[in-house]
Amino acid sequence: MYLNRKGKVPNQAHVGIPDGLCEEEHGRDGFAGPVSHLYRTHSPTGWTKIEGSLKPQAFACFRFPISEPFLMMQSQDVSLYCLYRLDTFPYFVRNADGDEVYFIHQGTGRFETDYGILTYEPGDYVTLPRGTTYRIHVDAGPAAFLLIETTDPITVPDRGPLGQHALFDKGVLVAPELGTLDPSESPGQEWHVHIKRQGRWTKVTYPFYPMDVVGWKGDLWAAKLNVRDFRPVTSPRYHLPPSVHVTFRAGDCLISTFAPRPLETDPEALRVPFYHRNMDYDEVLFYHHGEFFSRAGIQPGMLTLHPQGIHHGPQPQAIQASNDKTHTTEVAVMVESRKPFTVTPEMEAVEITDYALSWSRR
Incomplete structure (x- = not known):
């Protein structure tokens, strides 16, 4: 279709929005396909009630003890778990169902893998290819993780004209260092590996330490990336869509990083996320650290779900508050899935029940 326009509209999207109007983006294929911008006299999130399966939801992920990975929601593309550990896993794990990405929300320690040792700290992504054997060591104090399991392999997406060094x-990716048996472990003990396939577990017992790799080479390996090394792409005169923050891709699953970044300096440019109804992806946001400038009431460790087809965007008061800010301090992880997410019934116990009405509050 060709470009068309009717009524009172600015020439440039997200810039010079007429006073008293709200801009809404209606697009396809995330933020990369055909798109129109609608200029409304009321906020599209100014509802008074939502009934049905598309209601936006928010959860306090670590409100209950979860020493094993706890399934929060899943689609055909990706499954999301939370994990809260006080101590080291007594056994090794191998996932034969998918690749895994751990995002470390709290705590320090190390991943002990076929490829060697990867230490971790808050803000780390640890990527583990399907079939990697590993266990998680926890230093003194609790450790909290967001675990993302994907059906397709985790890749670094093509950056197009930005070049391969963008973001x-x-x-900066950290490879594991080959290690040796922890001297606190007994060489004569039995070691267990728990292997997951089609959601079912098989337990394998070895009379020797299974992490006995003394060398490896190739282009498939466990890796680590910290959000400190993520360099967001920004524009001083135009608010870029969240797709510019995509960090990893696994088929129809996108994993993005919102890291501290400067805000737009053009006085006419929108400085907060624009209203939109993403028609091709469910969007999940996990909030890790900082002040989440597009809305109030969000705390670290919370997770929100915005399904395809229903509007979301900044709280009205956040638009005005953005005028006095020069940069963001938030760190958050967004996981998008083309196939809809199904929330597990157990998450009802940690749901923030009035979240869907938070846009209408001033």
């Missing part, structure tokens, strides 16, 4: 240079 992060692959040189």
